[in-house]
Amino acid sequence: MPRKSSKERRAEIVDALLRVMADQGYAKATTAKIAEEAGLTQGLIHYHFKSKQEVLLELLKRIIDEQQQALVDESVDAKNDWDRVVAFITVHLRPEENADPHTVASWVTITAEAIRQPEVGEVFTQSVADLQAPLAEAISNGVASGEFQLNESIGPAAAAAAIMSLIQGYYNLGVTARQVIPKGTAFDSALSMARGLLHAS
Amino acid sequence: MPRKSSKERRAEIVDALLRVMADQGYAKATTAKIAEEAGLTQGLIHYHFKSKQEVLLELLKRIIDEQQQALVDESVDAKNDWDRVVAFITVHLRPEENADPHTVASWVTITAEAIRQPEVGEVFTQSVADLQAPLAEAISNGVASGEFQLNESIGPAAAAAAIMSLIQGYYNLGVTARQVIPKGTAFDSALSMARGLLHAS
Amino acid sequence: MPRKSSKERRAEIVDALLRVMADQGYAKATTAKIAEEAGLTQGLIHYHFKSKQEVLLELLKRIIDEQQQALVDESVDAKNDWDRVVAFITVHLRPEENADPHTVASWVTITAEAIRQPEVGEVFTQSVADLQAPLAEAISNGVASGEFQLNESIGPAAAAAAIMSLIQGYYNLGVTARQVIPKGTAFDSALSMARGLLHAS
Amino acid sequence: MPRKSSKERRAEIVDALLRVMADQGYAKATTAKIAEEAGLTQGLIHYHFKSKQEVLLELLKRIIDEQQQALVDESVDAKNDWDRVVAFITVHLRPEENADPHTVASWVTITAEAIRQPEVGEVFTQSVADLQAPLAEAISNGVASGEFQLNESIGPAAAAAAIMSLIQGYYNLGVTARQVIPKGTAFDSALSMARGLLHAS
DNA sequence: CATGAATGAGGCTTCATTCAT
């Protein structure tokens, strides 16, 4: 057996965490289970990562990167700021096409973990901010160009936060209380709400 | 030491869980810590509750009850369905007035726990459904009376789910990534989005 | 509710232990369960008994007394020592007629407890000795009168011990490995073995 | 500290349980005590065994294996079925030569445990059945060849069960009420009883 | 790089017993 490079191994371990976490939650994602899922041993995980938390942070980073990339891809044909807003919503609320369920489930779990582990919380906050930045910019531009109109009490950052919250909420309820959300309505509803918020056509 | 009634003790224990959980998360809310916070012994917790999970479920129940009651109070003066929708949003997004931060933090934590503990998940789903019911009804009525208009792909249940998701998202980000949400904008943004969704005036 | 006399209460508690132990074993016969079975409270058990062990010892005593009485009843018509031996075996191996299954199950459980609790062990040993005494005497008499003949290496006490062991073994396997013992054969087999041991006709 | 193979460790742990159980009973054979006796940590026990019960089951298995092997060894010179019956009794009732007291004490304790733990009970029943099988076969053969004669109400299985019960009874009383059984008489008495049961010479 | 045995802190829970009422 050819030994694998550190980079490959790290990726495998992060993958394993993603899968285990997605269907068992972080609490049950023990080192032992991750190792088993990855087809390697517990010791090796700590050889490649300083701690289990570090694996989680790497996973978080990876998810963000993928989302950012997906956003870039989806926005490439955008002709105006509304298109960009739509692209943003599309990327996040069309898991059928853009994200796999594992990732969404993991994301929600990470959210939970962000609450209990301060280090995760910090990285998480920054990640959300990064994710939100292009949306805020699009809205800001749209307002400047007259494409959008916001109520006076709501700034572009607040509007972006609102849309982000909506997405986050859909993720959460989608995982925790799936039956409550009629299938396939998230995207349309979100668009409708965003349109109202931005007074866009 | 005065002997207290079971009911009082149960309430105290639930309170203690609420406080510990709010600032340390459920994972760190060990029975030992809960006992310490409540000023009693670990054994007593299990004298009054079958398990730690049962304490959590009782807390969940209590939060739901309070929210439902708050909604009733807030809706009492509502003159039409839009007022009812506003009341719903008010109750949930005005924590400054209606809910204490501990409760919101706990709610988010419970959300996370709902993911990993199936029993919690079940109760949680049902709770969300219960919470959402009056909103869905208001929307349904509003649509029937012509007060609201929904896009054809969106039914009243979906619309209610959208608003619920938005609230849930605000809760989540409010706890995990507070800096991302400009202070005091949640309520106005939510109203604006709801108006857009329902085509209400 | 008229308060009951201490004696009655003690009997009720011992009864409850008997029943709980019979179908759940001593390990699961917690104070709480005994209290529930007896329809009274935990505290009361310790009001009437110094400890849980004391309840067990009282039960043991009661079982022995009943067995002794049954032996007397069964032996009343005995015309010779062989009849007395048969009576002894009858009393112990005809639970269908002479002892209730609860008692047998409890007896086996007590045996187990005798192993782990020295105080129980002492009382148990004495109880077995008491139980065995009349049997040993009958055998002794039978040998003296020429009714029985024992191999030279086996004294009356040893012979009584052998029969006692056989009974004890049937009790044990009857409870732990019931399928191994063909139904309804214990009594006949025991008689046949005793006859061989004593060279009786 | 030398790292040992899992197999070695498992054996050591089972050994430790055997020793602790033999002189303190299963109830007092806590994981802590077992660990101490084995000179290792509690955690390690659970690294090698899923649960404490699993250790007990392994011990049971080991005792059975040893007994079976001893029976084979003892039976090798048997010239007829009576010899085989004698071999069976020898193996079980000559602890001085064939089994160590620890093992007998443990066996009795396991019997007790079989009552309270269903899983143990199942394995125990099967174990007894396995142990008894060769005896039943020898008796069956002996009856067929005319070497033995059984009373009509007693089949070979019942006869084997009777002898097994006798042995089991000796084990039990030997541990719980040793004084009741005159030293060194078990084997002779058992032979005499078996001879009577089988009408063998 | 890799293995897997080993550690040890700590978690949840059970239960006989005590005690205020």
Next chain:
DNA sequence: AATGAATGAAGCCTCATTCAT
């Protein structure tokens, strides 16, 4: 004589992490 809340000592088990090989 009776209640039932309260205690506290253990018990079993989990798990991230370390370490000898």
